[in-house]
Amino acid sequence: MQTEIKHNPDFAAVRIQFDNPGEQFVTEAGAMLSRDTALTMTTNLRGGLGAALKRKLLGGESLFQNTFTATAAGQTLWVAPAPEGAIECVDLEPGQNLFLQSGAYLCSTTGIQLDTKFQGGKGFFSGEGLFLLRVHGQGRIWFCTYGAIHAVDLGAHYQGYICDTGHMVAFTQGLSYTVNKVGGLKSLFLSGEGLVCTFKGQGRLWMQTRDPSGLAAFLQPFRPVKSRQT
Amino acid sequence: MxxxxxxxxxxxxxxxxxxxxxxxxxxxxxxxxxxxxxxxxxxxxxxxxxxxxxxxxxxxxxxxxxxxxxxxxxxxxxxxxxxxxxxxxxxxxxxxxxxxxxxxxxxxxxxxxxxxxxxxxxxxxxxxxxxxxxxxxxxxxxxxxxxxxxxxxxxxxxxxxxxxxxxxxxxxxxxxxxxxxxxxHHIIKHQPVFALLEVQLAPNEVVVAEAGAMVARASHVAMAVKLNAPAHAGFFGKLRAFVIALVRKLFAGETFFVNHFSSPQGGWVWLAPALSGAVKHIVLQGNTMLFSAGAFLAFSGDITMRPRFGGCRSLLAKEGAFFLETSGTGELWITSYGAIEELQCNGSYVVDNGHLVGFDASLNFTIKAPGGGLVGLLGSGEGLVCEFQGQGRIFIQTRNVSALVEWLTPLLPS
Known part of the structure; x- marks a missing residue:
């Protein structure tokens, strides 16, 4: 299987070309752009209903996932996420974990499993949801961001790192974080930063250069107002 | 030096x-x-x-x-x-x-x-x-x-x-x-995100652009708002153009009128689409191409556009049931939300309905369920797909407006 990310960082899409019949690829529901007709697509609850429901309700992913199976060599598949932004791919070995912000998962090879991880109260306050997606298994996973991707390796250059909660996308298992106020009460309300994640440990942290809630707040005044019913 | x-x-x-x-x-x-x-x-x-x-x-x-x-x-x-x-x-x-x-x-x-x-x-x-x-x-x-x-x-x-x-x-x-x-004759800048099309006009050359697409033009270039009819059309041709314009407006997501830019001594005009995305230049040489609604930005030369009904099943698709059929000889600039990729269909290819920009008329297409049976139809999130048969080019866009809206809606306060 050959894969390529094109059009990073603004309208990124993944092109997959299968080398052998029988190769499989898993995508988030609705992510397919185009494919060879002969590729078979099956829609299923991967990992059973319980796991799928957990992904859907707790991890912000779709209930169903699509599995594409090649029937001949050279068949192609294109995949892209909904938001404008970049795609990053990560190779995982058994025993390694990658944590994703809910909704960031795009597609993966079949050896990858998705799970959710309870973040505790900090998840509630961080605005990212109570759960993170835990990605493990062996293979390659692609995740998407809103805006471009900025990756930082912690441990070597940085002992600690603070990132805005809305810009945090993914991190590897060696990292742990706590949610803090930026400063005192004054900066909490006036700095516009709200809460931040303080990371510690050794590993890689991926951030997105735009915050979806920032876009939502920007667009809100432009929405048509419904006339009040009397 | x-x-x-x-x-x-x-x-x-x-x-x-x-x-x-x-x-x-x-x-x-x-x-x-x-x-x-x-x-x-x-x-x-x-x-x-x-x-x-x-x-x-x-x-x-x-x-x-x-x-x-x-x-x-x-x-x-x-x-x-x-x-x-x-x-x-x-x-x-x-x-x-x-x-x-x-x-x-x-x-x-x-x-x-x-x-x-x-x-x-x-x-x-x-x-x-x-x-x-x-x-x-x-x-x-x-x-x-x-x-x-x-x-x-x-x-x-x-x-x-x-x-x-x-x-x-x-x-x-x-x-x-x-x-x-x-x-x-033209330059497309700032691809693929915020594309801007700059067209140099030869003397008396006419560039026809989607209403509202103009960014700037040379002061001596005249702009005329017209129905999209061929220049030599008679009364019935004009009437037909009016009906077609009406259909375009109602069903094909295009505007009712188009703007004609021209000048006796030539000049330049800059055009841009409304959404962020790419602009693609296409040359027609007597061949016919179909584009999804809203893909048209501008054309020059002897090109006719008319809406083409995509079949009954296309009514179920949220991307509109009409395609824009363009034929003739000239240049055409199309636009999309997202980057545009050109694919070659050799035999058969499937494209998600919302990501389709255009295709050669040499291809036969049918609109159908995405596969995977009923579960696939309801759960795959793909909606309906276009299946193409034959030999020809297909243009796809890497983003989809309705997917963006679905992604954005939960973020907005109700």
Whole structure:
């Protein structure tokens, strides 16, 4: 299987070309752009209903996932996420974990499993949801961001790192974080930063250069107002 | 001498050459050959920009296909070392104005008209973005889409070899104080995110653009709001155009009217689509292509557009049941939300309905469920897909407006 990310960082899409019949690829529901007709697509609850429901309700992913199976060599598949932004791919070995912000998962090879991880109260306050997606298994996973991707390796250059909660996308298992106020009460309300994640440990942290809630707040005044019913 | 960065080459033409250009341009229009010329990619502008000061390898990529210009430029330089004159920053141009790169301008001979915003950083940005298109072509070549590529190359090279343009190809015509290069008729900048289309109009050439697409135009270029009817249409032709415009407005997501831009002495117009996304240039040579609703940005030449019903099943698709059928001879610029990818369909290919931009009419298409049975229809999130059969090009966009809205809606406060 050959894969390529094109059009990073603004309208990124993944092109997959299968080398052998029988190769499989898993995508988030609705992510397919185009494919060879002969590729078979099956829609299923991967990992059973319980796991799928957990992904859907707790991890912000779709209930169903699509599995594409090649029937001949050279068949192609294109995949892209909904938001404008970049795609990053990560190779995982058994025993390694990658944590994703809910909704960031795009597609993966079949050896990858998705799970959710309870973040505790900090998840509630961080605005990212109570759960993170835990990605493990062996293979390659692609995740998407809103805006471009900025990756930082912690441990070597940085002992600690603070990132805005809305810009945090993914991190590897060696990292742990706590949610803090930026400063005192004054900066909490006036700095516009709200809460931040303080990371510690050794590993890689991926951030997105735009915050979806920032876009939502920007667009809100432009929405048509419904006339009040009397 | 030019140093780092972008340098300018200013050609200084003799009056004799000016008149000879006009001499061959006029008969072309009179004998009807002009129609044929409307498909050429290039027009003559007395200036181009090169990167780096290496004379032998000038690459004015943002104006033309690299190979073409390289050939021309190299020929010219080889033939006559004293050709034209090189201008670095701050060197006065021939007419005494400052040649500072920061406010560089394109000089259209005989008019002295200034075309704004063609400064050094602009050129650099255009150069970088052009790499995107070059890579795209390279990919096509590698992926075995030689037919499409060969066809388009053929268009270009035939144009270059057009008898009327031969004086430019012939190096002996490039005398030491005259240099005239063939430069394209349009430039697409800021691909693929915030694409801007700049079209240079030949005298009396008409560019038809989607209403509301104009960003700027030369002050002498006239704009006329018209129904989208052929110029020679009679009463019934106009009536038909009115009905078609109505259908376009209601069903095909296009606007009711189109704007015609033209000027007796030529000029320029800049166009941009409403959404962020790419603009793609397409040449029609009597072939027919279909585009999804909303993909049309502009066209020039003898092209007719009419809506085509996509079949009963397309009514179920949220992307609209009508396609825009374009046919004729000329140039067409289409736009999409997201980057545009060109795929080659050899046999059969499936495209998500919301990501379809356009396709060759040589392809048969059916709108159907995405596969995977009922679960696939309801749970796959793909909605409906278009299945193509045959040989031809398909253009897809890498983003989808309705998916964006679905992603954004939960974020908005209710």
């Amino acid at each position: 030019p140093r780092d960065g972008v340098a300018e080459f200013v050609s200084e033409c003799t009056p004799q050459l000016c008149s000879s250009v006009r001499a061959f341009a006029d008969p072309i229009q009179k004998t009807g050959l002009h129609e044929d010329l409307s498909t050429w990619q290039c027009k003559c502008i007395g200036r181009f920009v090169v990167e780096d000061g290496d004379r032998g390898r000038a690459e004015p990529r943002q104006f033309c296909r690299r190979e073409q210009v390289n050939e021309l430029v190299e020929d010219a330089f080889d033939a006559s070392p004293g050709l034209g004159s090189w201008r670095g920053p701050g060197v006065p141009l021939a007419d005494g104005r400052s040649g500072n790169l920061a406010d560089a301008h394109v000089e259209r001979r005989g008019q002295g008209e200034r075309c704004p915003l063609r400064n050094a950083s602009d050129h650099r940005a255009a150069n970088e973005k052009k790499a995107y298109e070059c890579a795209e072509e390279q990919r096509e070549l590698e992926e075995g889409a030689p037919r499409a590529l060969a066809r388009r190359e053929a268009v270009r090279f035939r144009c270059l070899r057009h008898p009327a343009l031969l004086p430019f190809r012939n190096t002996s015509a490039l005398t030491p104080c005259s240099s005239e290069f063939i430069l394209p």
